[in-house]
Amino acid sequence: xxxxxxxxxxxxxxxxxxxxxxxxxxxxxxxxxxxxxxxxxxxxxxxxxxxxxxxxxxxxxxxxxxxxxxxxxxxxxxxxxxxxxxxxxxxxxxxxxxxxxxxxxxxxxxxxxxxxxxxxxxxxxxxxxxxxxxxxxxxxxxxxxxxxxxxxxxxxxxxxxxxxxxxxxxxxxxxxxxxxxxxxxxxxxxxxxxxxxxxxxxxxxxxxxxxxxxxxxxxxxxxxxxxxxxxxxxxxxxxxxxxxxxxxxxxxxxxxxxxxxxxxxxxxxxxxxxxxxxx
Amino acid sequence: xxxxxxxxxxxxxxxxxxxxxxxxxxxxxxxxxxxxxxxxxxxxxxxxxxxxxxxxxxxxxxxxxxxxxxxxxxxxxxxxxxxxxxxxxxxxxxxxxxxxxxxxxxxxxxxxxxxxxxxxxxxxxxxxxxxxxxxxxxxxxxxxxxxxxxxxxxxxxxxxxxxxxxxxxxxxxxxxxxxxxxxxxxxxxxxxxxxxxxxxxxxxxxxxxxxxxxxxxxxxxxxxxxxxxxxxxxxxxxxxxxxxxxxxxxxxxxxxxxxxxxxxxxxxxxxxxxxxxxxxxxxxxxxxxxxxxxxxxxxxxxxxxxxx
Numbered sequence: 160x161x162x163x164x165x166x167x168x169x170x171x172x173x174x175x176x177x178x179x180x181x182x183x184x185x186x187x188x189x190x191x192x193x194x195x196x197x198x199x200x201x202x203x204x205x206x207x208x209x210x211x212x213x214x215x216x217x218x219x220x221x222x223x224x225x226x227x228x229x230x231x232x233x234x235x236x237x238x239x240x241x242x243x244x245x246x247x248x249x250x251x252x253x254x255x256x257x258x259x260x261x262x263x264x265x266x267x268x269x270x271x272x273x274x275x276x277x278x279x280x281x282x283x284x285x286x287x288x289x290x291x292x293x294x295x296x297x298x299x300x301x302x303x304x305x306x307x308x309x310x311x312x313x314x315x316x317x318x319x320x321x322x323x324x325x326x327x328x329x330x331x332x333x334x335x336x337x338x339x340x341x342x343x344x345x346x347x348x349x350x351x352x353x354x355x356x357x358x359x360x361x362x363x364x365x366x367x368x369x370x371x372x373x374x375x376x377x378x379x380x381x382x383x384x385x386x387x388x389x390x391x392x393x394x395x396x397x398x399x400x401x402x403x404x405x406x407x408x409x410x411x412x413x414x415x416x417x418x419x420x421x422x423x424x425x426x427x428x429x430x431x432x433x434x435x436x437x438x
Numbered sequence: 439x440x441x442x443x444x445x446x447x448x449x450x451x452x453x454x455x456x457x458x459x460x461x462x463x464x465x466x467x468x469x470x471x472x473x474x475x476x477x478x479x480x481x482x483x484x485x486x487x488x489x490x491x492x493x494x495x496x497x498x499x500x501x502x503x504x505x506x507x508x509x510x511x512x513x514x515x516x517x518x519x520x521x522x523x524x525x526x527x528x529x530x531x532x533x534x535x536x537x538x539x540x541x542x543x544x545x546x547x548x549x550x551x552x553x554x555x556x557x558x559x560x561x562x563x564x565x566x567x568x569x570x571x572x573x574x575x576x577x578x579x580x581x582x583x584x585x586x587x588x589x590x591x592x593x594x595x596x597x598x599x600x601x602x603x604x605x606x607x608x609x610x611x612x613x614x615x616x617x618x619x620x621x622x623x624x625x626x627x628x629x630x631x632x633x634x635x636x637x638x639x640x641x642x643x644x645x646x647x648x649x650x651x652x653x654x655x656x657x658x659x660x661x662x663x664x665x666x667x668x669x670x671x672x673x674x675x676x677x678x679x680x681x682x683x684x685x686x687x688x689x690x691x692x693x694x695x696x697x698x699x700x701x702x703x704x705x706x707x708x709x710x711x712x713x714x715x716x717x718x719x720x721x722x723x724x725x726x727x728x729x730x731x732x733x734x735x736x737x738x739x740x741x742x743x744x745x746x
Contacts, residue, residue, distance in 0.1 A: 176532075180533060187555075187570055203575065206576070253454075254456050261452050278726070278730045279726065281466075283719050283720075284467060284469075286473075288470045290473070291473075306462065311467070372675075373559070393561045393679060403569075410566060413559065
């Protein structure tokens with residue numbers, strides 16, 4: 160009896176703390192989203208009320224869509240993220256396969272060399288990266304960003320995928336070899352489909368930092384035509400500081416695609432973090 | 439294998455598999471990092487790069503034009519890191535401990551929510567909190583008023599003495615889900631038998647956490663500490679988004695990342711200086727390297743890993 164009562168008290172306390180935290184985590188997002196659909200007056204008078212019939216307004220969104228080229232920014236972010244992810248996964252998986260499958264001189268050393276980049280951030284090299292991009296005429300192109308993000312994503316991708324590639328059954332690969340498959344066919348047709356869950360984890364891990372990065376778009380591709388959504392909203396908000404409707408609408412437009420992506424991929428992401436992939 | 443084939447034919451496919459990753463990584467990451475280190479030993483004299491030895495570093499650490507800003511940024515950065523270690527990681531561990539308690543309902547829902555802030559960009563987070571904490575809008579004063587603490591309100595982001603701590607806490611708010619999920623995973627991997635054995639010895643609840651679980655998750659705590667360290671000493675975006683490149687008010691939120699950006703690109707007050715930018719980057723590289731080595735050789739070796 161006593162123990163049961165204590166357990167109930169425990170679980171009430173646990174839910175209390177977790178709910179408080181949930182509120183704290185979601186409150187800013189909630190406030191931004193509801194206020195972006197309100198008139199200026201209502202934003203200031205009743206910041207915590209949902210938009211009602213007389214306070215509803217999309218004037219902020221109208222301003223944003225007229226003034227900022229958000230469709231273009233969105234497209235740039237999408238291209239950069241998708242293409243970088245493609246190369247991170249393809250090159251990462253190929254290298255991981257070679258490291259896991261073949262014994263050759265310098266295997267361990269090469270693995271360590273590639274793993275260096277997990278701990279040393281690529282931003283340290285920014286000065287020289289900009290110099291290189293200027294020299295090769297890649298400044299203000301999406302290619303520059305794609306190259307940088309591919310290089311940035313590879314170390315962790317190779318590290319995680321190597322672990323998974325080692326678990327693929329030896330018999331399967333040898334059966335393939337006896338059937339006369341080339342090493343390339345073994346990689347693309349036998350091994351890749353088997354490590355698909357690990358690839359998804361790597362993709363989700365890389366997607367968020369690439370999509371959200373401000374540093375490299377600001378330095379390598381700040382032109383109007385190549386701005387990413389993150390940089391675009393930063394610049395736009397900086398110019399419209401006093402137009403609260405526009406600022407709130409711009410913030411919401413930056414939040415919504417990420418939230419949609421998160422709803423689609425959250426299980427994958429959480430499983431990735433908690434499966435010990437980053438141990 | 440190698441004995442059987444006396445003269446192994448050169449295996450082209452290994453090269454093909456490795457080449458793209460190694461080339462891109464070396465060309466875009468490793469070479470620029472070393473080139474940046476190299477540039478920190480040069481200076482621009484009449485548009486020519488001239489080797490000057492350690493002079494840039496001496497200026498950065500000792501010359502009054504640079505040293506004040508550098509030590510200020512380093513001090514602020516250390517405080518930024520301290521707040522993360524003192525708030526983010528302990529609170530993350532506590533939430534993870536609660537979340538991992540058996541038979542907790544809605545655990546999946548809580549798990550999904552805690553990393554929502556972490557997926558938002560620094561720009562969103564910076565501006566959203568700036569608006570919420572703004573005295574103009576009045577959400578923060580209103581919330582404090584509703585619990586009778588209105589007198590505590592101050593324009594936190596605008597005051598020199600509070601701005602850095604406020605931004606650190608915003609950053610903690612954003613990233614707390616990551617250490618929490620890592621610890622959560624570590625707690626779940628502790629086998630039931632170990633806890634049952636403890637229970638037979640009378641260890642339950644809080645004492646079970648301190649005496650059994652905590653020692654077992656120490657390696658994970660080590661990992662989140664080093665991840666926090668590297669992330670913090672390389673931070674830039676949040677400060678830039680919320681306070682701009684000048685890291686106001688009066689440089690009170692300046693950290694190494696913003697200092698390097700300002701030096702490299704210049705701003706209203708000074709011209710950009712590529713070599714000094716590289717020198718600051720090298721100092722950051724040194725700090726991160728020392729931290730990582732300390733972790734690898736001093737901490738990680740002492741922590742025993744338990745295999746179940």
